[in-house]
Amino acid sequence: MVDKGKPPRKRFIQEPCMPADAARRYAPGMNDFMMRAVPLFIVLGLIGGCASVGSRVEQPVAVPEPVPQVTEDTHYQASIERGPAYIDALRAEPAPQRPLAVEGKNERGDQRELAAKGFVRIGNGRYETDDAQSLRDALDLGSRVGADQVWLYHAHADEGAEPAATRLLAAYYVRFKLLFGATFRNLTTTERESLQLDGGVQIGSVVGGTPASEANLMSGDYVVAVNGMPVADRRQFQEFLSNEAGKAVTLKVIRNRHRADRVVRLGAMPVAIKDP
Known part of the structure; x- marks a missing residue:
């Protein structure tokens, strides 16, 4: 008996994309592939999920580590x-x-x-x-x-x-980029007495675009300390700069009898194998 209150149910027939016998031959291999692939998809999904929630740490920009230079020339x-x-x-x-x-x-x-x-x-x-x-x-x-x-x-x-x-x-x-970028000399006896200093150096010429220039050091400035350590003379100041190469140092500077701190980001110094 036909129920007149409901529309007749439609039947959909899906056409096979390949002959039935080929589909039967292909199906077992497909099943094996899916059994192998599904665990792989799961693992990749877990790895991707871990990577997505992990924080990304930016590495600081630094000079590459010194490595031996390779050349085939025996000379x-x-x-x-x-x-x-x-x-x-x-x-x-x-x-x-x-x-x-x-x-x-x-x-x-x-x-x-x-x-x-x-x-x-x-x-x-x-x-x-x-x-x-x-x-x-x-x-x-x-x-x-x-x-x-x-x-x-x-x-x-x-x-x-x-x-x-x-x-x-x-x-x-x-x-190379200059380590400091300015000349300097020892203080005279008159300068030491006038400034009441036991040591220090006076800045001479400053090269533009160098660490000294970028720190706003000027010709005539007196440097009396590096990172809080007093500067005795030109030689010791040079040693301070060499030992702190590639780092930021704080210089105690006297300009027009006023003291101020200047932060200088020194250039890097090459690593020597030997004195040529």
Whole structure:
């Protein structure tokens, strides 16, 4: 008997997406795949859930750890322990496509003058011949190690300082960001008596864009303490700066007889393997 109060129930027929016999053959493999995949989905879901609720800790920006520089050139000898990433983090400007070649006069004297300008010797190239090919090789090596300048020393320069087999010495330099960025000198007796000080240094010229400049240090300022420790003289002040390289230090400064604190974020100092 048909119930006239209710509409007839519709029948939906789902067309198979593949022949029935193929579906029967495929079904067992599909079941096995699902049995293997479901636990994996669950594990991934748990890992994702843990990651989503965990706090993300930002790592502080720091100079990369010093790592040995690797080069296949047997002529090259690294002077300090640093790789390309370490050099790039500390250098003042990007490496040039071709380093500047300079004829050196006195190896030690040149190095002292360059150090005062922020240049650091990163390595040496030693060649048994002093000819055009060795010169080209030395400059090519300078490009590969990222040198800003290549100082060339022939056999007659600083005789006795190099092995007899070295006819051409190439010293590779990179200009780094200055540690402090200002010159300083000892106080005169008159200055000490006038300021009633036992020690300290006076700031000379300040290079723009350096830690000293950014801390608003000016020529004529007197520095009498570092992190609360009195400064005796220029040598001790230099030691304070070297020991605190890469850190922020507080300088006690006297300007126009008024005392104030200046926070200086010192540049990093390269880690040396040996004195070249």
